[in-house]
Amino acid sequence: MKEGTEISGKNHSGKVLLLDLDGTLGLSLIPEEDAISETLKFISEELAKRLGRTIDEEEMRTLYKETKNEQYKIYHLNPKRHDKNLRWMMLLHKLENKLGVRLPESFYEEVKERYWSVFESKAEPYPDTKETLEKLMEKFTVVIVTNNDYAEAQKKIKLFGLKEGEHYDALVTSEDFNVCKPSPEFLKKLFPFLEQKLSRIVRPEHIVIVGDDPKNDIAWARTIGAKAIRVKRDLLAKHDPSNESEKADHVIENLSELLKILDKV
Ligand SMILES: [Mg+2]
Known part of the structure; x- marks a missing residue:
């Protein structure tokens, strides 16, 4: 997370995508x-x-x-x-x-x-990761939110070939707020950060959370009533939701499916 850099000048939908890193943007x-x-x-x-x-x-x-x-x-x-x-x-x-x-x-x-x-x-990105993120960047604010510390997140972002400004607007790690998903505290601290970055009010209805982990991503989204999209890939692909809150609004197997789904959510 860099201080003082604002995301602006985009003509987008106003939606903020919070994308998980491990298992969501690549095989890790x-x-x-x-x-x-x-x-x-x-x-x-x-x-x-x-x-x-x-x-x-x-x-x-x-x-x-x-x-x-x-x-x-x-x-x-x-x-x-x-x-x-x-x-x-x-x-x-x-x-x-x-x-x-x-x-x-x-x-x-x-x-x-x-x-x-x-x-x-x-470790490697999924074949459609970079292209999908580039397209998502045209319409949405794209924020990578991970439980990794900063050094490990940077390592994986590099391995996945992702660049700030090209594939994502901002990276937020658990180290930034000293708390991990699925703590609601993480989201509580994330909102003021996003509002400062975007220079506008951000509400739960603006947020779409995308992740591979039923608990850390999907149930986490539910703590604020945000929409949640599950990417069924990597190690957790076989994990079934263990309760209602872990059930996503949409389940996809390829990241590129986001491009169609996001118009509907
Ligand atoms: Mg993950």
């Missing part, structure tokens, strides 16, 4: 899972090689899950709960305690590097 959740698996395997192999200690894949996976749960609990609705570097650090601390060893600092770096290099080799 399955690549994350792949990167986690490969990194856990790397840690296992290195521990066997360097320390002669064997921790099998299943045990590593359990440790990872425990670590993630702890991180989510400690940093409830806080941007830090999604911080992958922090998660790998927490996991390695756990391993050190379990094995009664001290792992070198360089190993911590290698683990993080492994994770990000696998992730970067696999």
Whole structure:
């Protein structure tokens, strides 16, 4: 989020699209899972090689899950709960305690590097992402709103080949307001930001939320009665809504379908 830059000069509908990033604008959740698996395997192999200690894949996976749960609990609705570097650090601390060893600092770096290099080799935009965003920019205010911190959001935006001013008007991360979706607090803080950016009043009826996550995007939209469009792709494509508030107004499989739907909502 940049201070003091206003979005103006557009002859558009007045609608503000809040687009999620992961799984919505590109494939990133399955690549994350792949990167986690490969990194856990790397840690296992290195521990066997360097320390002669064997921790099998299943045990590593359990440790990872425990670590993630702890991180989510400690940093409830806080941007830090999604911080992958922090998660790998927490996991390695756990391993050190379990094995009664001290792992070198360089190993911590290698683990993080492994994770990000696998992730970067696999994450990609959907084929229609850039073209769709360019067209949406002609009619709507396009804001990317993500639970990622700023650095991770920037990394993914770069991997998806997106440019501010060309594919989106503004990027808002959980770090900007120190809160995560689906907290209504996030939207409460977002409104004054949008109003300042657009130099006009923004109401819930101006907002359309687009995302792949039934809870973090669709149910989040419902907290202010905004329209919600579900993009059924990536890892969460198979997740069914678990309650009424997670049901979207429209479900699409390709981002380009937005161009037709948005005239109707
Ligand atoms: Mg998402």
